[in-house]
Amino acid sequence: MNKTSKKIEEEILIPKERIPILIGKNKEIKNKLEKKGGVKLKIDSEEGSVIISSESPLMIWIVKNIIEAIGRGFNPEIAQKLFKEENIYELINIKDFAGQSKKKLIRLRGRVIGQEGKSKQMIQKYTNTDISVYGKTVGIIGHVEDVELARKAIEMLLTGAKHGTVYQFILKAGEING
Numbered sequence: 001m002n003k004t005s006k007k008i009e010e011e012i013l014i015p016k017e018r019i020p021i022l023i024g025k026n027k028e029i030k031n032k033l034e035k036k037g038g039v040k041l042k043i044d045s046e047e048g049s050v051i052i053s054s055e056s057p058l059m060i061w062i063v064k065n066i067i068e069a070i071g072r073g074f075n076p077e078i079a080q081k082l083f084k085e086e087n088i089y090e091l092i093n094i095k096d097f098a099g100q101s102k103k104k105l106i107r108l109r110g111r112v113i114g115q116e117g118k119s120k121q122m123i124q125k126y127t128n129t130d131i132s133v134y135g136k137t138v139g140i141i142g143h144v145e146d147v148e149l150a151r152k153a154i155e156m157l158l159t160g161a162k163h164g165t166v167y168q169f170i171l172k173a174g175e176i177n178g
Helices: 016-023 025-037 057-071 078-084 104-115 114-126 143-160 162-175
Strands: 008-013 040-044 049-054 087-093 130-134 137-143
Touching: 016 025, 016 040, 016 057, 016 087, 025 040, 025 057, 025 078, 049 057, 057 078, 057 130, 057 162, 078 087, 078 137, 078 143, 087 143, 104 143, 114 130, 114 137, 114 143, 137 143, 143 162
Parallel strands: none
Antiparallel strands: 008 049, 040 049, 087 137, 130 137
């Protein structure tokens, strides 16, 4: 029986302003993703579309997550942590908590970021995750348990919990898990 591998293609759209970051200086990020992921990337800067092709559905899925993370504001080096099996990427849509109110969306974004970025930094530090607040979303990259804890903390902030309460929750959970 002759098994021939079939190329699979998957398309993802990212904000046009993030395309140069995905490509990188002298195409270094694009080339690194292609080499490490065993994929081919076809990038359309005008549309903000990226076509990922490979024979491996798993690598397409991993690289797609990396590209989405870059599109949601992550530094490409941080997004590439997703090549490691133990890391995951999760996206929280702030609109799910703000409804249609633009004012509420801005206020909730501010709660997650905190004054001078303090809230975001605290959650990252105590959950050992990387967080990006971009547009109407909050992205989280890290180990499964850590991402789950960060997600819970962010959702607490988005539903109105006080920052101090959220920090205590994270620290307590860290003591239990650690």
